[in-house]
Each structure stands twice: as structure tokens, then as C-alpha cells.
Amino acid sequence: MSADVKRAPIRPDWWSKTFAGAVLGVTLAFALAGVFAWVGPGGIAAPDKSQFVMWLIAPLWLTVFGFVWLFRSGAQALLWLGGANLLAWGLLFWVRG
């Protein structure tokens, strides 16, 4: 990819991007926190770990939400975050057994 290819300006796509950030962001955060709960240090039964896992959700979600408007279009946002969700949820179901 060459740098001098002029890119089309990003489209605001308010509804689809906001939806992607709000909904796909939170589902992705749940799945990632869940994977961490199972395979992170100490495993699922580590005492007091669940509170930390709960605390992971908000920062993950908000970070995705905050930068969601950087996607070039709403469709891109839905596609990428949807894909990330599929991966993360697949991983969660796999590690959860």
C-alpha cells in the first residue's frame, strides 16, 4: 500500500458507528473479560478475581466506544467489531469448555 493514495475522508455514519461502539463494544468487552477470567493468572477459581474481571469490562468497552469513529465507515465498524466479537466469543466458549 503506498502512502500517496488519497484516502476518502471518513464518514460520520452516526447511527451505525454509535451502535457498534455501544453494543458490539460491550459484548466484546464481556467476552475478553471472560477469556481473561478463565485463562488469566490463577484461572477461574482464583479468590477475589471476579471483582477484577468485572472491573475490566468498563475500560475495554469505553476504549472501543471512544475510538469507534475512527473507522472509515459504519459498515467497516460493524464488520471489524463483529469479527472481533466472533473471535472473542469463540475463544470464550472454547476455554470455558
Add this chain to the structure above:
Amino acid sequence: MKIRSDILRVYQAVHTWGGICAGMLLFIGFFGGALTMFKAPLERWVSAPVVPVQALAPAQVDKVVAGVLAQYPAAREEFTLHVARDEHTPAPVSWQAGESGHEVDFGLVRWQATLDADGRLAVTQQQPSLLAELIDMLHRTGGIPGTLGEEYLGIYVMGVAGLLYFLALVSGVILLLPTLVKDFFALRPGKNRKRFWLDAHNILGITSLPFHIVISITVVVFAFHDQFYDGLRGIVYRDQPMFSPPAIGATPRDATKLLPASELVRRVQQQAPGFEVTELLYMGVESPRPIVRAAVASPRHLVQAAETGFVIVQPYSGAILSTSMLPGQGNTWSALVAPFFALHFGSYGGMTVRWLYFAFGLAGAALFYTGNLLWIEKRRKNQLKNGPLPAQPRRTLHIAAATVGVCLGSVAGIGACLVAAKWLHAFGAHANSAYLTVYYTVFLACVAWAFVRGAARAGSELLGACALAAAAIPATSLAAAFMPALGMWTHTSPATLGVDGTALLLAAAFAWAATRAARRARNGAADSVWSAAAAPAVVAPEPARQVGT
């Protein structure tokens, strides 16, 4: 740093809308939050000295505990032993009927027990002041009434506001990046008002950015933790236990065999060197799982709750059941979580951090106020040279009036509550039942005033009202000191005098701002929303002239 203009445009919109939608709620949250840093001094300031603070020997305290448990079954469910005592907790033991839920119960009645001069159990019923609870409730709900399930509706609304606030922070930083080096700390006063407010807004935002990021994330967690836990339970943990509860004993207990309180304090002290044990909360002393939650305070540690960490003790054996809420002694996981609480509550570093958080809280409130001012200035229609005075957009006028009314109304409302607490007592009434009425009356009156008078006039007038409300706080204390016949009181502990002093400083600041706002309304550019000349009175059509006049 260069950022593409299309990205800047999109994030400019995110910033403006996130800010405008959440700004006024966050103002109330931040102002209330700043005050909760001094919850205890405020509570002491409004608490009438019913019983003098009593120094009791440990054996006497144990006698009070035994007497209360023998005579008052309600206390066996839950009672508090106040190890550290001051104006609002003069007696060593207190308890209340019923469960303490999420909501503030303004009709709450509490009993307190001590020993009389003859060494007999003396029990009095009292209504503890709930001022600090009120301020905390406004801080957490933005003053939005109503409940949803078992929780205040306002908590969830604040959670959404916290989310918008995080988005506004991210977008604000993105917007600032291109000019960060050049413009940072350039406060440009002078002719261009908008430039000045923008500089002030940017300085406030960037200098306290880490604080704001922590607050926004924690607000979202505090609002939605139940939903987060439910979600995790359903999809992640399922059959796995999320929490390990302490073991349950088999038999009900006999309250007469409790260890002496002094012994419990000693054991906790051993476990938490360097901490001061401030109170012991006894829960279910006759149940199969009796526990005592000892609150420990230390200025040198990050603690879990607003002011203290906790040690859980078994009241019959003295065994330490849990230190996971004791700073530095929990396991890794709770040690990782504790800072989030402490960073939200400012419960580390003692008084220095309390004052710092107080300043951050007020600065945060100012951040949202200036943000709204910028939005308003941006929508301003400028007068062309020698042209007619343009009519400002209706929406701009409304946001301006709402900003002034809601923000200053919450300040004046809280001030009025403090003052009312003492004066109502002078007239034989208890303030608890009146707090909500006083707050919402003042708040709604200010909002109505702002819409009726227009933002320009109301701006200086409501700032004046805030100055009056703040000045009335030390004035009330003075009146109480010099006119004992009023039946009020003036506490002279440094903490409560600090309340008077701070209120006086704030009164001066509001009075200064009021004169500045008045000057701008009088002499400022006539095409501004903040000019009294542009108020609806002038825009309104002139009455038809009568013949002969």
C-alpha cells in the same frame, strides 16, 4: 502532531454532543462530589450537640454493649460501636430499626446508648442528620428523583453521563493534539472572550486528565456493576462460584459471650498496624454467621471505601476472617481493584489529597460550565457592522438559561440545606424531613428564574444568590454564637470551623463572579447571549403608541 481534518470534524461533534448532553448532570456530580470529600466535617457542622461527647473506659463501653444487647433485640441484628467519637457520634453505641437499603431514608430514627452519671444505661432516640447522605445522593444521581428496581434511577442516568463524559474526554484529547504544544498553558485574556474560555477549558481538562479518566470509568462501573456481575455470572462463571463466602457456623450464638470490644480493637490493631480503628459494625451477633466489620483509617494508605478500609473479625473468637479490604494485605486481585475505589474517593494521602480532590471536583464542575459557555459562544450570531441586533437562536438561549439555572441552582440549593439545618432546629423542627423540600425548591426556583429572566441577567443574579447562600453558612454560626437564645450551636472544632471558613471563601468567589457577570451583561457586546441588552424584554415588540403621547 497532525491529525486529518475529517477525523477532527467527527470528533468535534462527539465532543460537543457528549459534553452538552452530560455537562449539567456532571456539574452537579462534581460539585456534590467535591463536598463529599468533607462529608464528616459537614455532618458535624449541622449536628446539634445532643449529648456531650463522652470519654468512657473500655470496661464501661463493654457494659453499654452488654446492656443494649440484653434490652434491645433490634440491636442484635446490627449495631455500631463508635470507637472514635465526635459531635455527630457522641455515644459509644448506636443502632437503627429496619434494614439500610440503597435509598436515603429521611425519616430514619436511630437509638444511641451510653452511661448516665450513675453508671446506668442511658438510651436516647435521635434523628441523625442526613445532610451528608443528601449531598452524596445528589452527587450520585445528579438530583434526578425516582427509582428503578432497587436503585435510584439517577444512578443509571449518571452512568450514561459518565460514558458520554469518557467519549468527550477521548474526543477532547484528539481535538487538542494538533495544537497541544503550541496552545497549552496559553491563557489568552483580552478582547476575545471565546479564546479565553477555550484556553481555560483546555487547561482544566488537560491538567486533570488522569483524574477525569478515572472518574469517568469508575462512574460507569458504579452505575452498572450489578449488570456486569449478572452478565459475567450468566456467560462466564455459570456454575463456578464468583465469591467465596465465609464459613457458616452450625449453631446460633449467645450474645452474652461476645469478646470485649477492647479486645476486638486490639486484635484488629495488631492486624493493621499504623491504622486507627474508628468503628466496629456488629452484624448478626446471634445468627450462625456473626461478624464484625472494623473500619480502619490511615492517611498513608489507599483504602477501599470512601474513608476507611475494613477488617472482618469473628466477634466470639476474635479470629480475623478477612483482610482483603485492608490496604496492603489483600491478595493480588483485591490489591489491583482497591486503587480504583481509592482514586475515585480520594481516600489516600489524608487531608492533602482531600483538599486536592476538593479542588479537582470544583475544577471539574468548572470544566463543564466552561464547555457549555463555549458551545453557546459558538452558536452566537454576530452583529454585522451597523447592522440590526441579531436574534440569538432559541436553542442557544435555552441552553444558556439551563446552564446557569441548573448549575448555580444546585450550588445554592445545597448551601440552603446547610443553613436550613441549623435554623430549622432553632424553630424546633428537624432538618431531615425538610432537606429534599429545601433543595428542590431552591434548585427549581433558580432554574425557573433563569428561564424567566434570561441567561444574562439571571447569570449575575444567581451567582449573587450562591454568594448569599454560602455567606449565610458562617453568618449562621456567628448568629448562633452571639445569640444563644436562638437555640442553635457553634462547634469550635477545627473541622467544623473549616466548613465556615471555606464557605466564606466560596461566598467571596461567587460575589466576585457575580459582579463580573453583571458588568458583562451591562457593558459587553450587545450581540452576546450574556448581554442584558439582548434579553427578551428588548426583543419583544413595542406596544402600539397611543395618539397624543
